[in-house]
Amino acid sequence: MENLKAIQNRHGALPAYAWPGGYTIVYVTKKDEVLCAQCATHLRKTVAWYGTLDEGSPEECCLCSRPLFPSYGDPEGERILMAEGHGEREAEIMMEIYHDSLSLAWEQDRLRQALAWEATEEKVAVLRQRIANMASSLENRQHRLAEVREGREISWSEWQARA
Structure with missing residues (x-):
């Protein structure tokens, strides 16, 4: 082509x-x-x-x-997720995880492109740090979801104290 x-x-x-x-x-x-x-x-x-x-x-x-992943997500999939009977808080966290994983994949592709285009070390370092922060945030949300599902939901201030 x-x-x-x-x-x-x-x-x-x-x-x-x-x-x-x-x-x-x-x-x-x-x-x-x-x-x-x-x-x-x-x-x-x-x-x-x-x-x-x-x-x-x-x-x-x-x-x-x-x-x-599609640029605007999967609106049909999001409606199905909400209709499956998940608790409101659980569905909210699941959507945050979904959007965080899309953002993380996008940043990883940006890093691959930067490396392919021989970007400066400073730009590569910034992208790597951003990816590490996003991965950490995604992991925290997954732990939070597990706690909500197990009925061990804690207050926001307790959650922040852990992080």
Whole structure:
């Protein structure tokens, strides 16, 4: 596909996100299989078209099984989650975990792109610190969810004292 040259970086790598906006890009083969940016870079001759994944269920790369999350989430999935009878607090924490995991995946891709584009050490260090902070926050939310599910919910001040 000739248009791929227009969007690749100087090293020939295809982007995982469209800029500006940061929308997830999916690459589709001639056999209608979805590829992530890394796999599409290596198999560019099989790419028939590409576009942004704005909304809906997450897709999965047919080669590496990497999840590709939609830019605006999965509104249908969020409604199902709320309707499954979870307690309000539990559903709220689950949504925070979902959005944190999307943000973390996005930052990890930004780091991979920065490394591929030979970014400055300072920029790479900032991205790595941001990823570490997000991973820690995600882990804390998962522990909080486990406590809520076990009926051991504690007050916000007690939770902050632990962290």
